[in-house]
Amino acid sequence: MLKWSQLYDECINCNKCTLVKNRTNMVFGEGNISAPIMFIGEAPGADEDRTGRPFVGKAGQLLTKALLALDFKRDEHYYICNVCKCRPENNRTPKEEEAMTCLHYLRNQVALVKPKIMICLGATALKYIMGEQFRITRDRGKWIERKGYYIMATFHPAALFRDESKKKLLWQDLKSIREKYDELIKNNII
Template sequence: MIQSEKLKQIKSLEIKANSCLSCQLAKTRTNVVFGSGSIDADIFFIGEGPGQEEDLQALPFVGRSGKLLTRLIEEELEIPRSDCYIANIVKCRPPANRNPLPQESAACTPFLIKQLEIVSPKVIITLGNVATQYMLETKEGITKLRGQFFQFSDFHIMPTFHPAAALRSGAVVVAQMRADFATAKHFVEKSRR
């Protein structure tokens, strides 16, 4: 798909998301946090849902977790954050930062699937248990799944920890995320050959 068509499709999808009333999260949101980044990204990050800062700014991963994610992208993938695409399972903030309910995730799934189809990344990196378990339809925990590749439709998914978990748990989890990002970078480089 040519870039102008991709841009037209992503803008149209964002307009639809901004007017979505398909679940109860629409009643409590400040903003729809659609996603951000390059529509030609090789790497597409998926988190669980926006937090308070994200809801206020209408951008994904802008708080402390976002700062760590940006640092890891720049240091391990050796690209600017703007070269990736970042979105969440749900586009509106769940109250009190709780996990999204199944019906909330289901309401947002068509938006996420269309974002993936438009961007068409080489690899999807799911961040944390919620995003990983949802995308892979599994109950298996992130500790067992991280750093491995799984097939999802025409896409390759590689789970890693959520940056918030790394901030809570410290250097060991950050090091594991660094290793996972390096694995993803190698996969992308190999797929270009």
């Protein structure tokens, strides 16, 4: 397992796929590197590529606001990152080879953070964390215990801009995360 600085250096110098050609910044991750909760999205968008920070665009602001309403602070309670560390052009879904290339970095981030709770934000994160047999429409909101992690998938906050009916479901899922977090604290797991 790499140390944080080694992992970051390896990631920022990566040129293993074509995404590096169009990126402005590599977007590694942000938050508490010893957090009990880890949120994993798909890939950086335009705002993230410009700033080098994850989830700072409209979708990220929406998620941050909702998490703050549940008393979750980025620098204290969670770490947030994406499967892919570079922005796919036009915010398209990452290609299989792009995601597979970045999976090494994500696995090392998970190993270093050691979260108890992992949240897959959207179908892409769910696919690369849990496997192709999982579906966001069928499996969102369900807790799965695997290898010492409590894992749940929910909608990516960007999906709410395309379909407002998902807002209530995302909010239910976020409240479920709060309940799971409180349960794990009560049981001295966190």
